[in-house]
Amino acid sequence: MSDTASERTILLLNGPNLNMLGRRQPEIYGHQTLADIEDAVRVAAAERGWSLVAVQSNHEGVLIDTIQEYGWNASGIIINPGAWTHYSIAIRDALATVPATVIEVHLSNVAAREAFRHHSVIAPIARGSVIGLGWRGYLLALNWLMDEHSA
Ligand code: DHK
Secondary structure, three states: OOOOOOOOEEEEEEOOOHHHOOOOOHHHHOOOOHHHHHHHHHHHHHHOOOEEEEEEOOOHHHHHHHHHHHOOOOOEEEEEOHHHHHOOHHHHHHHHHOOOEEEEEEOOOHHHOOHHHOOOOOHHHOOEEEEOOOOHHHHHHHHHHHHHHHO
């Protein structure tokens, strides 16, 4: 395992179908593309001297490999696991293995949607969750992590 990231690095992870943001049900997920969001988070991090590693994948193992590669040295992980939120014990176990502080983000208010979206297997191992605040939720998570790890 390589120790690729370092302190003052945040890992931004997005799961399946989030590469379709901007075109995917914009009334639910917003009009911003994933590139827009990653750029905004990267700029906000850089303004405070932080680095961002951003990875999106539709393949569960890719996200697990990324967590294992970067999660030991990054200060924090911001993750929107997409549908894996609701059933991926493997993603949960990977996040619980590494010392980085985990924040779960959802663009939509999952509590107000279908019942199968109400339960998160990730939430119990996350430090906190930002839900239903759209793309700005990623920025809120970023700023909280930078504050927390600058103290
Ligand atoms: C994104 C998804 O892809 C869904 O599977 C989740 C989440 C909700 C979101 O709101 O960002 O249920």
